[in-house]
């Protein structure tokens with residue numbers, strides 16, 4: 407007797423005591439726990455108290471017939487899944503059809519052969535077990551799927567946050583200089599204007615008598631304050647403020663060019679502007695340690711999602727900077743070379759943008775997994791491993807290809823090639 411059989415309980419409902427005895431004995435012999443009942447109502451109470459694995463149900467019975475018993479079982483969500491096998495002497499097709507309509511899984515005609523009952527009980531118990539198992543597996547799968555979805559959303563979010571971090575750090579750094587500059591100039595300008603106003607006020611207060619004496623006092627004051635230098639200073643400080651404001655406005659413009667993330671649909675842009683705005687945002691990460699070499703070709707305006715492509719430029723540039731910074735010994739000659747090229751003898755014409763760095767290159771075994779989501783060689787918290795897979799998605803969405811090349815010990819090159827159909831020159 408298997409463990410499963412031991413824990414399997416079967417309810418038999420039949421108003422003929424001989425049938426109850428016969429079926430009960432056979433099933434008990436097989437090791438099942440059997441509960442026999444001569445009336446439907448009793449069986450329903452017993453099933454509700456301790457749901458069985460299967461029910462053998464007679465149809466013709468006093469008080470409540472088998473159809474009604476079955477109907478009640480099926481309307482109770484806790485009992486509705488228990489397989490019900492009808493055993494009846496009713497031999498009309500209509501009776502059988504009705505039995506199935508009421509929710510029965512099988513129909514055995516009396517007088518029954520024990521072997522037949524046996525075989526059918528086994529089949530339905532097994533079916534029920536499979537069903538339960540399937541449902542459980544399904545539930546586990548659904549749980550795993552929703553866990554994976556949540557994890558993916560979290561990781562995509564952390565990649566977004568990482569990009570946002572680079573962006574905000576870049577802007578803060580860029581804007582800090584001109585803002586400090588404007589601040590200092592504005593303070594100088596205020597001081598100078600205050601002194602100038604003192605002199606102007608004196609002129610305003612001139613009275614008709616003893617004008618020359620009053621003018622002499624004013625001239626003395628002007629000498630003490632260095633009036634002429636003050637006037638020159640005002641011009642210089644104002645021009646400084648203008649330059650600072652101009653610089654800030656350029657940065658804001660660059661930022662706007664960079665983050666056309668919200669742009670719905672494609673627009674026609676100059677990709678060089680996008681690369682330059684990205685470089686502006688990343689300046690604090692490379693300035694002073696890495697040379698940026700730009701070899702821009704003549705690109706036509708390209709219809710694309712500029713915000714998305716800029717995100718790709720940023721991912722590739724950050725990776726190149728990280729790669730160079732990961733070298734144990736850095737040289738003065740560390741360089742990121744950005745090259746753009748228009749290929750107009752292919753169909754369709756293509757724009758090719760490549761980023762080459764003097765980093766350590768990419769080991770062969772990493773090369774195959776580079777674009778896999780979550781593949782990273784960076785420390786936890788530093789890399790999400792999503793940059794390249796997201797970039798690949800963006801480039802492919804533009805109908806393009808993104809490839810990586812590496813000569814061991816000689817750095818890496820990432821190359822974007824996008825078709826330039828529907829361009830505006």
Ligand SMILES: Nc1ncnc2c1ncn2[C@@H]1O[C@H](COP(=O)(O)OP(=O)(O)O)[C@@H](O)[C@H]1O
Pocket residue numbers: 721725726729763765766767768772776781782783784788789790791792793794795818
């Ligand atoms: N320019 C590069 N030079 C060397 N290795 C690179 C370069 N770009 C990417 N890689 C490798 O590819 C991995 C995946 O990059 P990416 O998808 O951007 O994720 P992350 O930068 O978060 O690690 C990096 O961890 C690094 O090992």
Ligand SMILES: [Mg+2]
Pocket residue numbers: 721724725793794
């Ligand atoms: Mg990256």
